Amino acid sequence: MHKLGTLQAGPCSAAERRKDIWVTASSRRRIPEATVARLPLYYRALMETGERQVATISSERLAELAGVNAAKVRKDLSYLGSYGTRGVGYDVEYLLHEISRELGLTRDWPVAIVGIGNLGRALANYRGFGARGFRVEVLIDADPALVGHQIGDLSVVSIDDLDRVVREHNIAIGILATPAGAAQEVADRLVAAGVTSILNFAPAVCSVPEGVSMRKVDLAIELQILSFYQLRRGTGGTAPPRERTG
């Protein structure tokens, strides 16, 4: 069993962290994980703002659009560099450019989805990935009855060919939508084929070696967390911890 090498939605181990490695593309400063997780929010907010032909934006306005607070926006953006103008705000186009560069959205990332069940199919059809450079190019499933099936303009490939197709398409990011039982094995095979980022929807603990990142999305867990707070509200408590949503 593997031990290390995954990225979590939450904060990570401090002791195990290698410092001074995660610097900006221009090698200036290290960007905290919490900040990285918010950059996509700013990106989206700026895209919407840019479409409205607005030239500059204040940290306050950006905060509102991204669903965070202004202090956070300023701190976060300061990690990228001093891109704002005091007394004025941030240039929308320029900031958008810098953030998309940091996030690697200026290039294309070919993506593979493994597990073409309900969820896998939904993800395969999801417009919104493609939008920002994430092109789903490969669909893989273990069920022979599904192999060859057409979904959108892709045809489902057998898991026996995983290694080959992943290499052929130069897949760097894999989406795992298999049942829990298959998750670890599929993750191992993806990594063996050269995948170094995995988005895991399978409701299972699953680990990858160092040098590979993995993020987990677990729908049942999200509901259980809501249930916790729901329960307390229902039984006489008040509101849960809060902040505007991003």
Added chain:
Amino acid sequence: MHKLGTLQAGPCSAAERRKDIWVTASSRRRIPEATVARLPLYYRALMETGERQVATISSERLAELAGVNAAKVRKDLSYLGSYGTRGVGYDVEYLLHEISRELGLTRDWPVAIVGIGNLGRALANYRGFGARGFRVEVLIDADPALVGHQIGDLSVVSIDDLDRVVREHNIAIGILATPAGAAQEVADRLVAAGVTSILNFAPAVCSVPEGVSMRKVDLAIELQILSFYQLRRGTGGTAPPRERTG
């Protein structure tokens, strides 16, 4: 526009937080958010262990199964109470019972899904919600062509009837799977109909009043975060921050 009242996956505002409210069901201590987010992991690990007729489990073993470290497990469980036995470990059945009580999994939560597109349909068909008390009872969509459509054993209801059906079914938890543009309006209507927990899949900032919790799952954002670290690995960096995955 609303301002407050949402729960985030990440840590929340401290200044805005009401302390001493989130105590255990037995009103003993406050449970930190980070701990609440891990309880479902322990729950799942214990369920799997319990099925194998194991009577007790050590923090180390539980940590391994949940994908966290042993110190965290002990700290987390200590917030619930002193349910372990020194020198021995935790009684699987008892701990399972306590955690499911804390998480509100001993009762049923009727759930409504709004937005029956690709994702909404996948969620509607997803077995694994039902498993732990989350029963999808209502499917809602704005598209007249979809209304009346049968999915599983449910029939899609018009958004015009949202208020009525949500009240009739006593829905407390709503799942938002609409396009971004509709998210805020639908959230408002859900809240107005009495929903106090929302799981939001729409790629949009969306806020709810105090007393309502909201968690966000954004697929595009997850990919963008992976892309950030992927980019740095590709350009000569080393592994990203790490911890075994939960």
Added chain:
DNA sequence: GCCTGTGAACCTTTTCACAGCA
């Protein structure tokens, strides 16, 4: 001897508050 429970140390993240510059 073994494993839990927990204060204390440490690290990360958030927030505050204001200096500094257009």
Added chain:
DNA sequence: TGCTGTGAAAAGGTTCACAGGC
């Protein structure tokens, strides 16, 4: 005057290390 950029303070979360009970 207005808004950014950033040290410093505060809060939250994680890890350590060991006392304490089985």
